[in-house]
């Protein structure tokens with residue numbers, strides 16, 4: 777049997793740092809989010825909530841900085857949940873059994889997610905409540921976009937959920953989600969929120985594609 781080259785990487789080992797392009801790094805980061813959505817129920821809930829916040833930011837009459845703040849908050853909650861999941865994995869690797877330091881680390885990381893989520897809720901109230909009279913004035917015109925936003929959120933949260941189901945269900949959820957984005961886009965005052973909702977739906981759909989691989 778031939779000897780392996782002295783500097784050959786063992787199978788499955790990560791490539792040396794800096795030996796790949798920025799697109800490859802982006803793809804791994806995206807994979808990390810998709811796989812976390814498959815594992816963590818909390819992240820699936822946050823993806824769905826992120827869709828609702830994004831649709832609100834798209835449709836409500838807000839200043840650009842208010843829209844940006846809401847979208848940033850939604851992204852921060854998702855980022856915090858991904859970091860929390862990473863920390864849990866590292867803690868389980870370092871301390872597989874019950875350990876007081878493991879508990880402290882996990883609870884502190886969960887607290888970071890809670891802080892971001894609470895901040896987002898407060899920002900939503902502070903920015904969203906003053907916009908309600910203007911939204912109410914648009915009356916029935918917003919019923920369909922609001923129902924569609926709920927549908928997109930439900931599809932985004934359901935796509936990565938565990939359980940055995942046919943691919944056809946996933947495809948129906950993804951197509952339904954895309955169709956739901958259309959009325960939201962039509963009612964939107966700015967495209968950034970629609971783009972954010974579409975990205976979250978794409979993440980959910982990609983996670984579903986990876987399920988059972």
Ligand SMILES: Nc1ncnc2c1ncn2[C@@H]1O[C@H](COP(=O)(O)OP(=O)(O)OP(=O)(O)O)[C@@H](O)[C@H]1O
Pocket residue numbers: 816818860864871872873874875876878879882883886
């Ligand atoms: N190795 C451990 N040693 C001691 N306590 C632990 C350990 N792992 C978890 N715990 C405690 O149990 C709680 C729940 O742990 P679990 O891993 O189920 O987190 P979780 O509820 O899924 O958290 P999250 O919702 O952030 O993913 C932790 O917050 C922590 O208080």
